[in-house]
Amino acid sequence: MTEMGGPVADFRARRLWVVDALRMRLAAPASTTLNQRLYDALRDWIQSGELAAGSLLPSSRQLAGELRIGRNSVVTAIERLVAEGFVETRPGAGAFVSEWGARGGVEIDDSPTAMPTLSRRGTRVLAFGATLAARHTAFAPGVPALDRFPRERWQRLLRRHQQRAPVDWFDYQTQGGVPALREALCDYLRLSRSVRCHPDQILITQGAQQGFELIARLLADAGDSVWLEEPGYGGAQACFASAGLELQPVEVDAHGVNLDRVPAGAASPALIYVTPSHQYPSGVTLSLARRTALLETAKRLGAWIIEDDYDSEFRYASAPLASLQGLVASAPVIYVGTFSKVLYPGLRLGYLVLPEALVEPFRRANARLHREGQYPVQAALADFIAEGHFARHVATMRDCYRQRQACLREALAPAVRQGLVLSEGQAGMHLVAELESHALESVLVSRARAQGILLSPLSAFYLESPGRPGLVLGYAGATAAEIAAAGAWLAGAWLSASGRAATRAGGAT
Numbered sequence: 001m002t003e004m005g006g007p008v009a010d011f012r013a014r015r016l017w018v019v020d021a022l023r024m025r026l027a028a029p030a031s032t033t034l035n036q037r038l039y040d041a042l043r044d045w046i047q048s049g050e051l052a053a054g055s056l057l058p059s060s061r062q063l064a065g066e067l068r069i070g071r072n073s074v075v076t077a078i079e080r081l082v083a084e085g086f087v088e089t090r091p092g093a094g095a096f097v098s099e100w101g102a103r104g105g106v107e108i109d110d111s112p113t114a115m116p117t118l119s120r121r122g123t124r125v126l127a128f129g130a131t132l133a134a135r136h137t138a139f140a141p142g143v144p145a146l147d148r149f150p151r152e153r154w155q156r157l158l159r160r161h162q163q164r165a166p167v168d169w170f171d172y173q174t175q176g177g178v179p180a181l182r183e184a185l186c187d188y189l190r191l192s193r194s195v196r197c198h199p200d201q202i203l204i205t206q207g208a209q210q211g212f213e214l215i216a217r218l219l220a221d222a223g224d225s226v227w228l229e230e231p232g233y234g235g236a237q238a239c240f241a242s243a244g245l246e247l248q249p250v251e252v253d254a255h256g257v258n259l260d261r262v263p264a265g266a267a268s269p270a271l272i273y274v275t276p277s278h279q280y281p282s283g284v285t286l287s288l289a290r291r292t293a294l295l296e297t298a299k300r301l302g303a304w305i306i307e308d309d310y311d312s313e314f315r316y317a318s319a320p321l322a323s324l325q326g327l328v329a330s331a332p333v334i335y336v337g338t339f340s341k342v343l344y345p346g347l348r349l350g351y352l353v354l355p356e357a358l359v360e361p362f363r364r365a366n367a368r369l370h371r372e373g374q375y376p377v378q379a380a381l382a383d384f385i386a387e388g389h390f391a392r393h394v395a396t397m398r399d400c401y402r403q404r405q406a407c408l409r410e411a412l413a414p415a416v417r418q419g420l421v422l423s424e425g426q427a428g429m430h431l432v433a434e435l436e437s438h439a440l441e442s443v444l445v446s447r448a449r450a451q452g453i454l455l456s457p458l459s460a461f462y463l464e465s466p467g468r469p470g471l472v473l474g475y476a477g478a479t480a481a482e483i484a485a486a487g488a489w490l491a492g493a494w495l496s497a498s499g500r501a502a503t504r505a506g507g508a509t
């Protein structure tokens with residue numbers, strides 16, 4: 001009875017579904033009597049937990065009426081359930097599912113069930129550090145200021161488009177996304193990111209992650225190599241691993257990913273994944289010389305570059321850099337964007353900007369593998385952009401994040417005065433703190449955990465251990481007060497764990 005959507009706590013609450021499901025059970029061809037089939041159905045649901053202990057059954061008169069069967073059949077079935085202990089009657093109150101019945105009518109063996117055996121691929125995916133942690137207020141990397149999202153305006157647009165949605169939008173879609181959204185996005189990307197595109201080249205996806213998956217499935221085969229930045233983004237690492245690709249980490253330095261550091265003899269890649277505007281997590285920007293080298297290498301090797309431009313809107317010192325995709329005409333680049341950072345991750349909307357030749361195969365594959373949907377939400381987003389709310393929100397968030405970063409720097413100042421090194425933070429939603437040893441990294445992470453603070457160790461972003469020790473400190477998703485408190489704690493913890501003493505601001509060490 002799983003199609004009923006979970007345990008049926010009470011017949012009254014879910015009467016229509018239950019009665020429908022019972023009608024189907026009774027109507028199914030069977031050689032048994034009506035009361036036997038009714039008894040079987042109710043006992044199955046009680047034993048499987050669909051009808052929880054304490055659920056009130058309808059009276060035999062009501063049930064007979066709704067099922068349009070004789071009352072005797074109902075009375076016989078329920079009396080048998082009562083006699084066997086699955087149901088108990090309480091005078092004046094009715095018949096209820098018993099505790100014993102809901103436990104399956106047997107004494108339950110409480111020993112833990114064995115962990116199911118996952119595929120090798122599944123096991124590999126889980127190794128990429130995805131935690132399903134409860135929401136942490138300070139330091140979670142990549143979480144935007146959810147408290148500052150203009151909810152009312154967004155709800156108004158959503159309501160408008162839910163009400164006006166043409167009936168066609170209830171059907172399967174294959175257009176690559178709502179045309180108005182693709183047009184608004186195209187306009188935005190051409191102007192602010194110098195992306196070369198027209199609306200047909202845009203494919204709306206359920207976030208960047210789904211875009212990576214499509215690319216991995218359509219442009220690489222199991223066993224093919226993908227080059228990735230080291231350190232790098234765990235979501236991309238997990239996605240490529242789950243597609244059966246061989247991951248080849250490529251060192252990142254102050255100028256971004258350095259292809260000269262690809263080991264001699266490394267397999268030629270089908271894909272090269274990069275975050276050129278703001279490398280995740282180091283924060284460096286890919287230099288122009290490296291961009292040119294990357295484009296040339298990809299062309300020479302016949303590889304596709306995946307340009308993940310996840311948070312380029314948040315630059316504080318200068319205007320965002322032009323995209324890699326727009327640098328030269330017909331670059332072998334698939335540009336990937338997401339609304340997870342500029343709006344909110346639960347929205348699950350992202351997009352690919354595809355070279356012309358890939359538009360049709362990607363649309364068809366996406367419609368086949370994932371289906372398209374949520375057209376009213378996409379239409380609301382198109383208006384959100386076209387009416388200027390998006391640009392305003394980005395500008396407000398840029399200010400907000402600049403302030404939140406300043407707040408984190410201020411809280412960490414006592415440690416910085418004693419030698420803690422922080423990344424430049426000219427962009428993005430997190431800072432990186434360098435640490436001198438892995439031991440210090442793990443001490444701080446575990447002390448923070450004991451305080452209920454989530455600290456992300458930099459070494460976990462490396463495919464090849466040990467990686468550089470450090471901390472990735474998200475500041476966008478927490479309020480100034482939360483950042484100040486967590487930052488002050490971290491400064492103190494770093495001072496004590498690294499054996500330094502605090503000094504007063506401006507004082508000698």
Ligand SMILES: Cc1ncc(COP(=O)(O)O)c(C=O)c1O
Binds near residue numbers: 275310338350
């Ligand atoms: C580097 C990078 N790319 C992309 C994303 C966004 O992915 P999605 O659109 O699937 O939420 C994130 C989110 O954490 C990220 O850090």
